Amino acid sequence: MHTADPLHVRLLRLLRDEGALSRAELADRLEMPRPRLLTELERLVSLGFVAEAGKAASRGGRRSTLVELSPHLRFAAVDLGASSIDVEVVNGRLEPVAAYAESADIRSGPKAILQRVSELLHKARVDGAYDRLDAVGIGVPGPVSFRDGVPVSPPIMPGWDRFPVRELLTREHGCPAVVDNDVNIMAIGERHGGVAHSVDDFLFVKIGTGIGCGIYLSGDVYRGTDGCAGDIGHIQVDPHGPICSCGNAGCLEALFSGAALAKDATAAARTGASPALAERLAANGTVTALDVAAGAVEGDVTCIQLIREGGRRVGSVLAGLVSFTNPSMIVIGGGLAQLGHVLLAEIRSVVYRRSLPLATGNLPVVLSELGSRAGVAGAAVLASDLAFGEAT
Amino acid sequence: MHTADPLHVRLLRLLRDEGALSRAELADRLEMPRPRLLTELERLVSLGFVAEAGKAASRGGRRSTLVELSPHLRFAAVDLGASSIDVEVVNGRLEPVAAYAESADIRSGPKAILQRVSELLHKARVDGAYDRLDAVGIGVPGPVSFRDGVPVSPPIMPGWDRFPVRELLTREHGCPAVVDNDVNIMAIGERHGGVAHSVDDFLFVKIGTGIGCGIYLSGDVYRGTDGCAGDIGHIQVDPHGPICSCGNAGCLEALFSGAALAKDATAAARTGASPALAERLAANGTVTALDVAAGAVEGDVTCIQLIREGGRRVGSVLAGLVSFTNPSMIVIGGGLAQLGHVLLAEIRSVVYRRSLPLATGNLPVVLSELGSRAGVAGAAVLASDLAFGEAT
Structure with a gap:
């Protein structure tokens, strides 16, 4: 993976977490000269990450153009529990556009479980939730090598040890994927949009x-x-x-x-x-x-x-x-x-x-605060961060 | 405190931890274009942090000039225990040029203990260990607000709560000072020059x-x-x-x-x-x-x-x-x-x-590995990092 441009990541996160902003506000918030911002925005528009969203309310002078994350951005967020699968497809602002929850035994092994995840995502596509995914985030109930994107000696997940979860998801959905521990994604969710x-x-x-x-x-x-x-x-x-x-x-x-x-x-x-x-x-x-x-x-x-x-x-x-x-x-x-x-x-x-x-x-x-949604919320944050880091 | 230039800090740490290096080696190690390096070195020489140290062995072409930390750099490292005072004066490479250890009861209070630290440092100056100090690092046996440079509710240090240790040392020695917990400075020492x-x-x-x-x-x-x-x-x-x-x-x-x-x-x-x-x-x-x-x-x-x-x-x-x-x-x-x-x-x-x-x-x-010297070793690392961060 190439090195992310920290500026792009900050800009895209700002639009993710606060919604549409005017160019003037963005330049202020990022402490960036206007001409440089316009160049960067052009680049992000051409990559399909950012879109124009009409004119802002006047601040006295000319009305500034609003920009927002592209309405076509879609992330898949998956939370695998010991006995459950939760899947959401979210938009750029991490709002759910499709959600599925069902029982499943993690001990069925990676092929059966990830097959079921794919079926649920396929269903979401057929239902019109997305055309293509920009990134997938998944949490599993066991230790994970975050760098390698694989579970490592997970005690309650027979058959999952070193299974190439990230590689499989990347291939299947043609987009980057990130794998983490289920408790970590809950913490991430709670920090992004919950009590922490x-x-x-x-x-x-x-x-x-x-x-x-x-x-x-x-x-x-x-x-x-x-x-x-x-x-x-x-x-x-x-x-x-x-x-x-x-x-x-x-x-x-x-x-x-x-x-x-x-x-x-x-x-x-x-x-x-x-x-x-x-x-x-x-x-x-x-x-x-x-x-x-x-x-x-x-x-x-x-x-x-x-x-x-x-x-x-x-x-x-x-x-x-x-x-x-x-x-x-x-x-x-x-x-x-x-x-x-x-x-x-x-x-x-x-x-x-x-x-x-x-x-x-x-x-x-x-x-x-997020209760049973904490996991998918965090997986969505991870997926979007990953995609934003690739927008360079 | 102003923001440190990370490049200066890296350069000075390299000279601290590896000794004299040629300009060519420095440019390589810091991945920096030669002209920029020369400008930075000039600046650090004029500030008294860096000095020339003769010519390097030839690498085929012209012999490159060696640079090293100024031989005049001096840091004071202090480790206060429940019942002991350890003081060292070290040079830029953190080698001791003077060392004192004695018993003292931390419960005597900050004025008496810091007075004794000053006396030991005065003695070191009289003995020719230094002309002036570039920074002081001190560890105390209790919780410390690292940001504020004061002990905070330390259970075994009556009279020390929120005592302005950093401020007093700064005023007394006319140089920046840093205060940390005694166990933290031991860990820092062990990471810099010990088993970790x-x-x-x-x-x-x-x-x-x-x-x-x-x-x-x-x-x-x-x-x-x-x-x-x-x-x-x-x-x-x-x-x-x-x-x-x-x-x-x-x-x-x-x-x-x-x-x-x-x-x-x-x-x-x-x-x-x-x-x-x-x-x-x-x-x-x-x-x-x-x-x-x-x-x-x-x-x-x-x-x-x-x-x-x-x-x-x-x-x-x-x-x-x-x-x-x-x-x-x-x-x-x-x-x-x-x-x-x-x-x-x-x-x-x-x-x-x-x-x-x-x-x-x-x-x-x-x-x-460092045994009873771990604390002062770590305090010296903290002091030098502080001074290097101010070399901007």
């Missing part, structure tokens, strides 16, 4: 089937040496705890995650400790983390205890990470974020009690 | 009177939102552990640090569990962490156990941080690093067993 908007240093904690952490430091996602930074699900919280899928004892994820909570909830339903859960088990033959959330809202004591216990575990790990990274914000997202304020209150309480006062003096611990 | 030479992502773990961590990410020190990133001494490792100086229970530092180890060693000497320590207690009236190290070398089982136990605690915290940051290297330094390979072996064993295999596949866990 323009916060430079924050932790995005995903509590879902598993537990992971997206790390923003100094305004950039931090991915680590091998692309597996943020793997906090396997931090030990209890040496005498249950054996985790990774083989070690007492990992955070083995004690509190979608899977662990469902197990604890089923036990509480069977023993009758929780009337709310027993009722649901009888009605549905199974209980899930969402049943615990519903039970807690109804005031079921066992459900509230299960959530508080989990919040305490997560909080103890986060307290250490707050002492270590001294972030500006912690965002809690993922499926179990639906456990809501009981969970949040417990996490906050442990973090504030256990971390250095200096680090928690101004530390908001908040719920994700 | 040019490693971009690593953790420097200082185990001394207290425990702290310097964090290098993507080639830069990461200091966190409030300057207190790396405060791992207060991560909880045992909810039922002893009460720490911070008021919480079972902090890493309360279980294993210079102070904690001396306490455990004294107990083992009194009960007679350790003959080696009992002997030392009888002889000296006190036992320290170094006595434990000596006892371990002699094969005293209790001493070895104390060190292994400590290594296990440190390892359990580091295992989590490895999963979280996925670094390329871990460096163990500080006074207790003298416990040596027993400590290292135990830390390694826990980290390798507990962290994600992908993150530990190529993860060296090694002892500091």
